[in-house]
Amino acid sequence: xxxxGLTPELLTRAGAELADExxxxxxxxxxxxxxxDVKVASLYSHLKNSQELKTRIALLxxxxxxxxxxxxxxxxxxxxxxxxxxxxxxxxxxxHPGRYAAARFRLDPExxxxxxxxxxxxxxxxxxxxxxxxxxxxxxxxRLLGSVFHGYVDLELAGGFSHSSPDSxxxxxxxxxxxxxxxxxxxxx
Amino acid sequence: xxxxGLTPELLTRAGAELADExxxxxxxxxxxxxxxDVKVASLYSHLKNSQELKTRIALLxxxxxxxxxxxxxxxxxxxxxxxxxxxxxxxxxxxHPGRYAAARFRLDPExxxxxxxxxxxxxxxxxxxxxxxxxxxxxxxxRLLGSVFHGYVDLELAGGFSHSSPDSxxxxxxxxxxxxxxxxxxxxx
DNA sequence: TGGGATTGCCTAAAAGCTTTAGGCAAGTCG
DNA sequence: CGACTTGCCTAAAGCTTTTAGGCAATCCCA
Numbered sequence: 001x002x003x004x005g006l007t008p009e010l011l012t013r014a015g016a017e018l019a020d021e022x023x024x025x026x027x028x029x030x031x032x033x034x035x036x037d038v039k040v041a042s043l044y045s046h047l048k049n050s051q052e053l054k055t056r057i058a059l060l061x062x063x064x065x066x067x068x069x070x071x072x073x074x075x076x077x078x079x080x081x082x083x084x085x086x087x088x089x090x091x092x093x094x095x096h097p098g099r100y101a102a103a104r105f106r107l108d109p110e111x112x113x114x115x116x117x118x119x120x121x122x123x124x125x126x127x128x129x130x131x132x133x134x135x136x137x138x139x140x141x142x143r144l145l146g147s148v149f150h151g152y153v154d155l156e157l158a159g160g161f162s163h164s165s166p167d168s169x170x171x172x173x174x175x176x177x178x179x180x181x182x183x184x185x186x187x188x189x
Numbered sequence: 190x191x192x193x194g195l196t197p198e199l200l201t202r203a204g205a206e207l208a209d210e211x212x213x214x215x216x217x218x219x220x221x222x223x224x225x226d227v228k229v230a231s232l233y234s235h236l237k238n239s240q241e242l243k244t245r246i247a248l249l250x251x252x253x254x255x256x257x258x259x260x261x262x263x264x265x266x267x268x269x270x271x272x273x274x275x276x277x278x279x280x281x282x283x284x285h286p287g288r289y290a291a292a293r294f295r296l297d298p299e300x301x302x303x304x305x306x307x308x309x310x311x312x313x314x315x316x317x318x319x320x321x322x323x324x325x326x327x328x329x330x331x332r333l334l335g336s337v338f339h340g341y342v343d344l345e346l347a348g349g350f351s352h353s354s355p356d357s358x359x360x361x362x363x364x365x366x367x368x369x370x371x372x373x374x375x376x377x378x
Numbered sequence: 379t380g381g382g383a384t385t386g387c388c389t390a391a392a393a394g395c396t397t398t399a400g401g402c403a404a405g406t407c408g
Numbered sequence: 409c410g411a412c413t414t415g416c417c418t419a420a421a422g423c424t425t426t427t428a429g430g431c432a433a434t435c436c437c438a
């Protein structure tokens with residue numbers, strides 16, 4: 001019998017593709033085995049359990065997203081950086097819905113601390129350098145940006161804004177305008 | 190044998206409680222049967238399938254949330270209304286995490302159109318009456334508010350802001366301040 | 379190059395969830 | 409009181425996860 005040459009990395013990548021095709025919550029060890037034309041139990045030599053598979057996909061997605069965000073941020077500042085960064089999230093979620101859902105998978109604290117999630121937070125803070133905010137307002141602003149990006153993308157992905165005018169594209173642009181204005185004129189406590 | 194007196198409503202309520210205890214994604218027809226000390230198959234006389242159970246719990250949560258929001262909004266306007274409304278979401282999510290997750294369950298379009306989700310949108314628009322926004326900016330603002338509330342609550346529930354200062358309470362207050370300011374000074378296109 | 383050790387995928391099996399089919403008895407109503 | 413309806417039951421199939429143990433392919437070293 002020919003060996004399939006499975007590795008955790010290969011399985012993770014295939015799992016990510018599967019997630020984009022059928023949704024992250026339908027990613028299953030069984031389905032993955034089917035795709036590699038291999039018996040289910042075989043995968044358990046490479047993965048501790050299905051939780052590990054999901055965690056690995058989540059980490060992959062966080063890395064990819066952080067890489068793209070870092071690219072987008074290079075050489076930009078102020079509103080330009082804000083927009084570029086936000087667009088990376090939105091585009092990634094639209095082109096890779098399963099991976100995006102994976103990136104929102106609840107990781108245990110230690111894993112999260114090792115993940116690219118940390119880079120995301122650092123980049124968000126970097127964007128705020130273009131605005132005149134000091135602690136603790138900077139942290140509040142980081143949380144606001146995280147909430148808006150995540151919230152908007154999630155609602156859009158859930159179909160919340162489809163088939164209604166004005167279209168989502170326009171709202172997104174105007175919301176970024178509003179955020180930029182908010183950051184420039186952050187209210188005193 | 191004594192009949193358990195099951196009804197879809199009773200099962201839905203029990204399912205909602207179960208969701209708050211163990212998480213919405215762990216709500217299962219089997220577990221529910223166990224709680225009523227009844228065989229699993231029996232529940233299928235009252236529920237079409239497990240999807241219907243989840244949908245019903247989602248609708249229940251949306252109703253409860255809309256009722257509370259309506260209460261909170263009564264007699265308030267402007268920032269007062271904004272804060273009260275936002276706090277309802279956040280408090281509901283914290284006291285009923287399973288139900289809140291259920292409220293975010295993806296409903297098919299027809300079901301969604303019948304749901305209390307419509308009231309949520311109407312109430313968000315009502316809040317904006319206290320601000321000077323005309324279409325299409327009003328719609329953009331509705332989407333911004335929805336994104337922030339949902340996004341913040343979700344991140345907070347995921348533990349994103351715990352064990353870090355400043356505490357979440359303070360960020361929430363300052364973010365609502367910022368949103369209020371943003372709505373009062375909505376940037377021109 | 380041959381043989382031992384390792385590794386990779388296999389079969390088998392248990393346990394849990396979902397869903398359907400068909401049956402009997404409890405409650406209801408004329 | 410008997411017939412009808414309804415509610416919960418047993419049975420069973422199909423899917424997923426996970427563990428245990430086995431054989432064969434590959435690797436590596438003498």
